[in-house]
Amino acid sequence: MRKIIVQKFGGTSVADTNKIKNVAKTVIREKQNGNDVVVVVSAMGHTTDYLVKMAKDLSPDPSGREMDMLLSTGEGVSIALLAMAIQAQGYDAVSFNAMQIGILTENIHTKARILKIKTDKLKENLKAGKIIVIAGFQGVTDDGEITTLGRGGSDTSAVAIAAALNAERCDIYTDVEGVYTTDPRVVPNASKLDEISYEEMLELAHAGANVLHPRSVETAKLNNVPLRVRSSFKQDNLGTLILGVDKMEINRPVAGVAADLSQARIVVCDVPDKPGVAAKIFSALAKENISVDMIIQSYARKVSNTNDIAFTIDSADLDKTVKTLDTLKHDIDAHGDIQIDDKIAKVSIVGAGMIDRPGVASSMFETLAQQNINIRMISTSEIKISCLVDKSDAHRAVKALHKVFGLESTEIADVKGDLPDV
Amino acid sequence: MRKIIVQKFGGTSVADTNKIKNVAKTVIREKQNGNDVVVVVSAMGHTTDYLVKMAKDLSPDPSGREMDMLLSTGEGVSIALLAMAIQAQGYDAVSFNAMQIGILTENIHTKARILKIKTDKLKENLKAGKIIVIAGFQGVTDDGEITTLGRGGSDTSAVAIAAALNAERCDIYTDVEGVYTTDPRVVPNASKLDEISYEEMLELAHAGANVLHPRSVETAKLNNVPLRVRSSFKQDNLGTLILGVDKMEINRPVAGVAADLSQARIVVCDVPDKPGVAAKIFSALAKENISVDMIIQSYARKVSNTNDIAFTIDSADLDKTVKTLDTLKHDIDAHGDIQIDDKIAKVSIVGAGMIDRPGVASSMFETLAQQNINIRMISTSEIKISCLVDKSDAHRAVKALHKVFGLESTEIADVKGDLPDV
Numbered sequence: 001m002r003k004i005i006v007q008k009f010g011g012t013s014v015a016d017t018n019k020i021k022n023v024a025k026t027v028i029r030e031k032q033n034g035n036d037v038v039v040v041v042s043a044m045g046h047t048t049d050y051l052v053k054m055a056k057d058l059s060p061d062p063s064g065r066e067m068d069m070l071l072s073t074g075e076g077v078s079i080a081l082l083a084m085a086i087q088a089q090g091y092d093a094v095s096f097n098a099m100q101i102g103i104l105t106e107n108i109h110t111k112a113r114i115l116k117i118k119t120d121k122l123k124e125n126l127k128a129g130k131i132i133v134i135a136g137f138q139g140v141t142d143d144g145e146i147t148t149l150g151r152g153g154s155d156t157s158a159v160a161i162a163a164a165l166n167a168e169r170c171d172i173y174t175d176v177e178g179v180y181t182t183d184p185r186v187v188p189n190a191s192k193l194d195e196i197s198y199e200e201m202l203e204l205a206h207a208g209a210n211v212l213h214p215r216s217v218e219t220a221k222l223n224n225v226p227l228r229v230r231s232s233f234k235q236d237n238l239g240t241l242i243l244g245v246d247k248m249e250i251n252r253p254v255a256g257v258a259a260d261l262s263q264a265r266i267v268v269c270d271v272p273d274k275p276g277v278a279a280k281i282f283s284a285l286a287k288e289n290i291s292v293d294m295i296i297q298s299y300a301r302k303v304s305n306t307n308d309i310a311f312t313i314d315s316a317d318l319d320k321t322v323k324t325l326d327t328l329k330h331d332i333d334a335h336g337d338i339q340i341d342d343k344i345a346k347v348s349i350v351g352a353g354m355i356d357r358p359g360v361a362s363s364m365f366e367t368l369a370q371q372n373i374n375i376r377m378i379s380t381s382e383i384k385i386s387c388l389v390d391k392s393d394a395h396r397a398v399k400a401l402h403k404v405f406g407l408e409s410t411e412i413a414d415v416k417g418d419l420p421d422v
Numbered sequence: 423m424r425k426i427i428v429q430k431f432g433g434t435s436v437a438d439t440n441k442i443k444n445v446a447k448t449v450i451r452e453k454q455n456g457n458d459v460v461v462v463v464s465a466m467g468h469t470t471d472y473l474v475k476m477a478k479d480l481s482p483d484p485s486g487r488e489m490d491m492l493l494s495t496g497e498g499v500s501i502a503l504l505a506m507a508i509q510a511q512g513y514d515a516v517s518f519n520a521m522q523i524g525i526l527t528e529n530i531h532t533k534a535r536i537l538k539i540k541t542d543k544l545k546e547n548l549k550a551g552k553i554i555v556i557a558g559f560q561g562v563t564d565d566g567e568i569t570t571l572g573r574g575g576s577d578t579s580a581v582a583i584a585a586a587l588n589a590e591r592c593d594i595y596t597d598v599e600g601v602y603t604t605d606p607r608v609v610p611n612a613s614k615l616d617e618i619s620y621e622e623m624l625e626l627a628h629a630g631a632n633v634l635h636p637r638s639v640e641t642a643k644l645n646n647v648p649l650r651v652r653s654s655f656k657q658d659n660l661g662t663l664i665l666g667v668d669k670m671e672i673n674r675p676v677a678g679v680a681a682d683l684s685q686a687r688i689v690v691c692d693v694p695d696k697p698g699v700a701a702k703i704f705s706a707l708a709k710e711n712i713s714v715d716m717i718i719q720s721y722a723r724k725v726s727n728t729n730d731i732a733f734t735i736d737s738a739d740l741d742k743t744v745k746t747l748d749t750l751k752h753d754i755d756a757h758g759d760i761q762i763d764d765k766i767a768k769v770s771i772v773g774a775g776m777i778d779r780p781g782v783a784s785s786m787f788e789t790l791a792q793q794n795i796n797i798r799m800i801s802t803s804e805i806k807i808s809c810l811v812d813k814s815d816a817h818r819a820v821k822a823l824h825k826v827f828g829l830e831s832t833e834i835a836d837v838k839g840d841l842p843d844v
Contacts, residue, residue: 017479051499057439068510069517070502073495076474081480086489088481100566121566144522144543280632301468313558370844414603 003168004126005030008040008136008158012175014078015233018086024085024171026235027131036126038165040136040158043074058079062357064109068138068148072097073156075135083133096121098138099146105139111150112139114219117164127148134161152213159216162287165224171239172212172227172418173190173232178240179204179211181407182257186395190402193310194238197245200255203350203384217242239287245352251359254351254405259394261345261401263293264318266368268325271335277332278309281325284386288324290317292344294379294388306335310377312388315342344376345394348386348399361385369405373397425590426548427452430558430580433596435654437467439507446507447597448657453513458548460587462558462580463504465496485699486531489561490570494519497576499559505555515553518543520533520560522567525562525579533572534561534642536579536641539586545724556583558607558653572633585645592647593661594634595654600783601626602631602664603829608817615677616660619664619667622677624681625772638665667774667802675782676773676827680828681816683767685715686737687798690747691758699754700731706750712739716768716810732799733809737764766798767816770808771823783807789826795819 007027014020021136023041030037051070052266055062062070086093088126125132136154141145149156155172162170179201184190196204198221205214213228220227220242230239271277287291295311313321318340325338326391354360363386367373373396377388389397402408429452431445452459473492477484482490491776501517508515528812547554558576561569571578576593584592599614601623606612618626620643624692626821627636633651641651642664652661700719707714716734735743740762743765747760769790776782790797795818799810811819 017476020480032743054499054503055506058442058507062506063509064503066505066517069505069519070499073498073502075493076495076498081476083488084477084484085480087485095488097491099472100568146522247549256636416609 002034002036004036004038004165006038006040006158006162006165006167008154008170008172009042009232010174011042011045011048012153013173014041014082016303017071017081018079023082023173023232025084027086028089028091028237030171031131035168036132037083038122038126038132038161038167040134040154040161041075041078042086042136043071043076044081044153047074047077050320061098063103063334065145068109071148072135072138072146075137077133079133083131086131088131091131092129093133094125095133095135097135098157099140101134101146103139103160105141105147105149107141107143109145110148112141112147114139114149114160117160119164122161122165126417141247152215155213155216157221158248159219159223159225159227159262162225163219166227169228170220171228171230172216173230174210174211176229177231177234179235179242179256181255181409182398182402185257186398187257187402187408188412189408189410191407193240195241195243195248196255197248197352198242199245199383200350200352201242203348203381204256207223211288212242215227216311238326248352252351252406253353253357254349254407255353256350256403256408257348257398257405259345259347259392259398261394262315263346263388264311264315264342265310265312265388266321266325266346267308267339267341268334269308269339270304270306271308271309271332271334271336273305274319280332281309281328281357282311284324284328285313285321288320290314290321294377294386296377296379302304308336312346312377318342343391344388344390345399346386346388346396346399348384349405350384351405352383354385355382363404364401367400368397371396371400372411423454424456424548425589426445426460426584428462428580428584428587428589428592430576430592431464431654432471432576432596433464433467433639435595436463436504439503442500442507443504445504445654447510447593448654449504450511450513452593453553455681457590458591460506460544460548460554460556460583462556462576462583463497464558464576465493465724466500466503467822469496469499485569490531490568494568495556495568497530497559501555501557503721505553509551512553512555514711514843515555516547516553520579521562521566523556525561525582527563527569527571529567530569531567532570534569535564536561536571536582539582539585544583544587554597556768565785571754574637576595577635578641581641581647581649584647585641588634589647591650592597592642593652594638595652595802596633596652597671598633598651599653599656599659599679600651601678603677603831604820605681608820608825609830610682610834611830611832612662613660613829617663617665617670619670619774620668621665621805622772622774625770625803626678626680636661637693642728654674670774673829674773675775675779676771676829677775677806678772679770679820679827679829680772681767681769681820682815683735683816684737685766685768685810686762686764686767687732687810688733688743688747689759689761689763689765690756691730691761692726693731693754693756693758695723695727695729702754703731703747703750704733706746707735707743708744710746712736712746713745716799716808718799730758734766734768736800740764752785762809765813766810767813767819768808768810769816769819769823770806772806773827773829774805776807777804786823787821787828790819795816 104110527534
């Protein structure tokens with residue numbers, strides 16, 4: 001039984017016909033390794049921007065259904081061109097859009113979730129020795145409506161197809177060399193990780209590392225599909241393998257350090273210490289689609305019988321949050337201010353290995369103390385410890401933690417892009 | 423029961439977002455007339471050229487299947503954008519590609535024929551009051567392969583959809599104002615015809631008038647769908663209605679005059695006068711996909727018992743024809759030369775009214791004689807008389823015939839483009 005490898009190439013990797021020729025070579029190399037190959041591609045480079053611009057020319061608020069019809073054409077172009085490029089090099093290839101395969105999704109436009117992938121057409125074509133090229137990012141509903149999957153869509157398509165085909169592995173080709181112990185723009189000698197668990201990858205992604213959308217990692221975890229993040233341009237580099245923690249060979253307390261500079265802290269002061277108050281606040285925010293991250297409720301003050309509820313949100317939701325809380329204030333009988341602070345950052349250490357190792361948290365707190373960095377809030381999960389600090393301290397915190405937990409490489413990472421703002 | 427009007431807009435009419443807004447207005451105007459409206463559109467302006475160029479970058483001979491996948495994305499873009507533009511003006515619209523509707527074709531890539539069109543989705547959406555926007559030029563096979571219809575494809579899609587829906591009429595919007603009595607670049611006071619029969623339109627098209635591809639006219643004739651050719655830019659002008667001869671109100675011997683400058687004449691000299699020789703020649707040419715137009719076989723010469731076979735072909739097929747005949751010469755025992763003349767033109771008069779009117783042919787021959795134009799070959803059908811003349815005489819012949827048969831307008835037609843070469 002031949003192994004199936006699913007490969008995914010993003011828009012940058014197929015931005016022009018020369019790049020498509022290179023992708024064809026990478027695909028064929030995997031085929032020459034004796035594997036069956038299924039390739040998932042996004043729309044070419046700036047196609048989506050161009051299509052969105054035309055839509056906005058025609059309508060200030062184009063319908064989701066027609067946006068999906070419009071955007072799904074982008075992958076139609078790239079799959080056909082890639083199949084041609086593979087054929088031109090003497091290999092049999094066939095392209096399919098989501099409708100042809102039956103990548104069934106919910107009937108929700110612009111951000112549908114995949115429900116089921118039909119595999120009969122895929123298996124039949126693999127059996128015939130063909131390389132299959134599939135349109136990422138798109139799906140179809142039971143009654144033939146075209147949908148798209150929203151952010152991280154093509155990665156998710158690739159992982160879901162790998163799961164449906166019980167593939168050996170899903171390789172996500174990208175413009176970085178893999179997953180790093182921290183942002184190499186902040187710490188130039190950050191190490192590339194050879195392996196990382198799904199859980200660690202999820203915590204790192206949520207903590208501000210942007211290599212993969214959490215959604216695709218969650219899908220991989222759920223279906224136990226090994227994922228490899230690797231460079232489109234440096235083929236020899238095997239990148240980072242993301243897999244179940246039970247299959248990992250590496251044993252280290254901390255896998256990575258991340259900073260999220262886009263959070264804001266809200267404190268609702270002097271709310272009555274009685275049941276249901278927190279529920280009212282957070283369900284009102286949820287109704288407005290505002291994601292809340294760290295939450296701390298102070299001990300109740302004895303005299304006033306009130307307490308403070310503090311939490312963090314994405315800065316982009318700040319206005320909406322304040323508006324929601326203002327409306328709510330009377331209802332929850334809150335007497336104090338609503339305090340806002342967007343000069344904060346969340347610094348996190350992530351590692352599956354910390355579960356059995358006491359002392360990781362105290363090492364973190366000590367390190368920050370030595371750096372004279374004040375901790376404003378703390379939250380922990382099984383494999384992550386996050387500290388809220390002043391935004392201006394964030395990079396210094398990351399550097400110190402990265403060093404303390406022994407994550408440095410002897411090499412300087414080759415990365416582009418500016419340092420994130422503090 | 424509301425009437426259904428099918429409208430078709432070509433690539434020039436939807437070349438940019440401003441033009442798409444104009445098309446939306448035209449569509450809405452028809453809806454405001456109280457009709458149900460189904461719109462068929464082609465890919466935007468130069469999209470197809472751009473896609474073909476990328477394909478050629480990747481492969482000297484891209485597979486038909488992948489070309490169809492690639493090109494079919496073009497209409498996906500234009501249908502979504504047109505639906506958005508209609509919605510932005512406050513009308514309910516929904517776009518569908520061929521796969522969603524079920525425009526079923528043969529399993530032949532790049533030039534499939536439509537076999538059947540499913541109408542349930544169309545009827546359901548019309549019933550819901552929606553304007554339906556459909557991708558022209560494309561189809562789908564029984565097993566979900568995407569096909570395209572080749573030349574004249576979008577016109578044919580529109581006519582076939584009109585037939586399937588039993589539509590009142592199919593309006594083909596184009597950059598000319600209608601069908602003219604002759605090429606207005608040759609005869610500036612050519613008249614726009616208000617009505618013309620399918621048969622006349624077909625003969626005119628085959629005789630070199632390029633308003634509609636014969637394929638779409640044939641489909642309209644077969645299904646008795648009234649077709650209107652009209653201008654995208656001059657909405658008040660009703661253009662030309664193409665319909666069954668039995669429904670026509672107008673009574674005139676000649677509807678139009680056309681010249682085909684792209685023919686070449688071949689004479690195979692001294693072939694034996696025995697049964698089966700002509701069959702051998704023309705079946706050999708048919709096997710090579712060479713269309714033969716006029717055919718004349720001379721009377722057999724008494725002494726040698728041979729005759730000459732003359733016929734015309736498209737100049738583009740000249741080399742292929744000569745090669746085929748050279749191979750055949752020995753087999754048919756032909757002793758003479760193969761003469762070639764590509765300095766000829768076919769001038770035709772077309773009119774359903776000539777059936778009951780003797781003297782039309784003699785008027786034509788007399789007119790050409792008065793002009794001192796030599797007739798090299800003659801062929802006739804029920805509603806057409808064609809004369810082969812020297813290419814340099816073609817425009818003069820058209821002008822004289824146009825005048826003799828009373829086809830002149832008092833107005834000078836507003837047309838663009840160069841005069842066809844003689």
